[in-house]
Amino acid sequence: MTQGHAPQKVVPVRHPWRWVTGAILAVLIAQAATSVVTNDNFGWPVVWDYLFDPRVLQGLQNTLILTVLSMVIGVVGGILLAVMRLSGNPIAAGLASAYIWLFRGTPLITQLIFWFYIAALYPRIGLGVPFGGPEFVSWDTNTLITQFSAALLGLGLNEAAYMAEIVRSGIQSVDEGQTEAASALGMTRGRILRRIVLPQAMRVIIPPTGNQTISMLKTTSLVIVIGYYELMVAAGQIYARNFQTIPLLITAALWYLALTSVLTLVQTQIERRYSRGMSRSSKASRGLVNRLLTSGSDQV
Numbered sequence: 001m002t003q004g005h006a007p008q009k010v011v012p013v014r015h016p017w018r019w020v021t022g023a024i025l026a027v028l029i030a031q032a033a034t035s036v037v038t039n040d041n042f043g044w045p046v047v048w049d050y051l052f053d054p055r056v057l058q059g060l061q062n063t064l065i066l067t068v069l070s071m072v073i074g075v076v077g078g079i080l081l082a083v084m085r086l087s088g089n090p091i092a093a094g095l096a097s098a099y100i101w102l103f104r105g106t107p108l109i110t111q112l113i114f115w116f117y118i119a120a121l122y123p124r125i126g127l128g129v130p131f132g133g134p135e136f137v138s139w140d141t142n143t144l145i146t147q148f149s150a151a152l153l154g155l156g157l158n159e160a161a162y163m164a165e166i167v168r169s170g171i172q173s174v175d176e177g178q179t180e181a182a183s184a185l186g187m188t189r190g191r192i193l194r195r196i197v198l199p200q201a202m203r204v205i206i207p208p209t210g211n212q213t214i215s216m217l218k219t220t221s222l223v224i225v226i227g228y229y230e231l232m233v234a235a236g237q238i239y240a241r242n243f244q245t246i247p248l249l250i251t252a253a254l255w256y257l258a259l260t261s262v263l264t265l266v267q268t269q270i271e272r273r274y275s276r277g278m279s280r281s282s283k284a285s286r287g288l289v290n291r292l293l294t295s296g297s298d299q300v
Helices: 016-038 044-050 054-086 090-105 108-116 147-172 176-184 189-226 231-242 245-274 282-298
Strands: 124-128 135-140
Touching: 044 245, 054 090, 054 147, 054 189, 054 231, 054 245, 090 147, 108 147, 108 189, 147 189, 176 189, 189 231, 189 245, 231 245
Parallel strands: none
Antiparallel strands: 124 135
16 A cells, blocks of 8 residues: 655755855955055056047057958858858869968968068059959059058958858758758759858857957957057057056056957847747746656655
8 A cells, every 4th residue: 555745845955165165266356356456566547547548549449440340351251161161162162171271270460461561472463364464453562551451351361261160060050951941942052041041050150250259359459560550559659658568558458358348248149139949948947847856756
């Protein structure tokens, strides 16, 4: 004869060491923060004096422009390279693979310097009949390749190689059955890519693209090697005159942190928008867990 039992109460497991660890970390963080704030060697008054200095703000504006335009080139170029690499054309696939290999395999700073001094290799750039034919129009390379254009070419073309791999992984994450079904309905490959593949691939593409954008914001500081006036160059020119190196570096770092925080929030909102319908809500998950626990306790 089976004897009935009352449902047992589920007691959460206690984790006292979590509180101990948290308290230790809180003390260490408070100590570090106090040390930074109260240390006069950081030059906080100088930091606040130059935080909104017109020269710093001009460098910040140039940094933002360079970041946006470089990412536009990188994303557009990455999509084209990914499509070429996944195409059935062996020449297009080979060219895309060679491009990705070259730009990912050489340091970005080397590419920036190369584009800035490309006039040493090609004093003039022209359009005309290939293989020694007549030129229709030509330009002086030093006139075309300025500090800004060299920075844009170096950052944008390098980013395209990385974005190509991100886009390719996103496209390949879409089930091939959907492509086959759309093809059976008579849709062209271009329309399948625009209407079916890319919208679904965005769920995979968006997170790393956001990370690449944040990385690009900070990577623009490398253009200091070719002298383009951005945030780090602005800070460097100021501390070269007043010798307040650490405070000016902190000023630049605070702006980078502020912009990175904003981009992180934007990335989070975009990810939430594209992840709708792809994950179970936390409420439904909790309800399922509670039902499982209840049914398990009834069987005890």
